[in-house]
Amino acid sequence: MAQQGKVLVVGASRGIGLAVVQAFSAQNWDVTATYRSEIPAAGHVAKSDWHRLDMTQPQAVNAFAAQLGEQRFDLILINAGIFGPSHQKLAQSEDDELAQLFLTNAVAPVRTAEVLLPLLSDEKGVLAFTSSTLSSLNENPDAEMPIYSASKAALNMLTRTLAGEVEAQRGTLLTLHPGWVKTDMGGESAPLTAEESAAGIIQQLNTWRGRGGHHFVDYAGHTLQW
Incomplete structure (x- = not known):
């Protein structure tokens, strides 16, 4: 099979990130992936290159981008x-709990993307973020899990600031x-496997x-409301 x-x-x-790496590798993609503490045992798959990264540390993100050098990625x-x-x-809630939540879920992902965006292939490149339907005022009218949901709503807004550069x-x-x-987060009652x-x-x-533009969709391809 040719490289995809x-x-x-x-x-x-x-969880989901590891399952994505495994699935891409099985489809013969050349995969670069990051871990925070150690490479997962199931992560040792063909065509996978692992790097340690704590996204909440800006210096670590800059060093990671430098390690990648002149590489270009079709999908990030x-x-x-x-x-x-x-x-x-x-x-x-304690202030430090809230600060860590919003840093991890909203600020660090977009700040990392700003650094990595030059590595996205020109034309047909896709930059994607995992968010949640809970982040949406329309999809989550009862404000379920409000603090978590607010952090993902912040992610959605900060992500929108990248639209012009991606375009x-x-x-x-x-x-x-x-x-x-x-x-670990979703629990055993969840209907989907990773x-x-x-x-x-x-x-x-x-x-x-x-296809261009900025879109909010689920794993099954359904368009979601912001």
Whole structure:
């Protein structure tokens, strides 16, 4: 099977990110992926190149981009997310908890993308972020999981600031809802496995190549409201 292209997955230590790496590798993509503490045992797959990265550290992001050098990627997926305080109550939350949540879920992903954007291939390149339907005022009218949801809403807004630069490179910007997935965050009651979510994400990344614009879709290709 011929090589399909080059993909960069930022935040692939476990769950959805790891499943995406495995699926891309199985389809003969050249995969570059990042981990925070150690390469997952299941991450040692063909055509995968792993780098340590803590996205919340700007110097580490700049050093990572320098390591990648002149490489160009057809697809870049920024995958990050923590749940924040389990109680999801502002009055019970510490300032440092909230700061870490918004840094991890909103600020660091977009700041990382700003640094990595020059590595996105001109024309048909896709820059994508994993977000959530919970981030939407329209898709989440009851404000479920409000603190987590607010951090993902912040991600969506900050992501929009990249639209002009992505358009200038004739690329496509995607905000992706991966579904409710059986992960450490999603829990065992979730209807999707990480592998099912990853398959859908990969399909959407390929489907939207060359279409331009900024789109909010789920793993199954349904358009979501902001």
